Amino acid sequence: MSPIWPLVVLTCSSCFDLILGSHELTNVAYSKSVTLSSALDNCPGSKAVNGLFGDYAHTHMEKSPWLRIDLAARYRIHEIEIFARNDGHGHQLHDFDVKVGEEKYDMHLCGHFTGTAYNGQRIAIWCPHNTVGRYVQVQIVSGSKNWMTPAEILVWGVHVY
Structure with a gap:
């Protein structure tokens, strides 16, 4: 029988903090630097x-x-939440890989979403146990040409010293 871990949700300035057992998970992506493969002028990566x-x-x-x-x-990454737009274009988020790595050119698959998101959909990707990294990358992997337009990305983790 698996142990049951208490889960408490508290509101805070970085969306939410989660307490899972004795480890406090925080949204470690809040206000961090974001790079896009390309960007429209009025929609920079920081909006994610x-x-x-x-x-x-x-x-x-x-x-x-x-x-x-x-x-x-470096953070031990527990979960990554990707939120689709809620303005009629949620479908632009589809068929993507989520990768985590300590180097931006050496990333490992954390999870994959197959299908098309609906407006405002929350997509949760649970990383394998002890996934550690500095970089998180979301990439559409299907179709000949696409837009990447997430409304928000939350990365739940614990700092690794």
């Missing part, structure tokens, strides 16, 4: 980690667009 669900980051239409968050330190 600003705590607001009504705006969004937006790439140009291209083959396999991606978004990479630099967490600026």
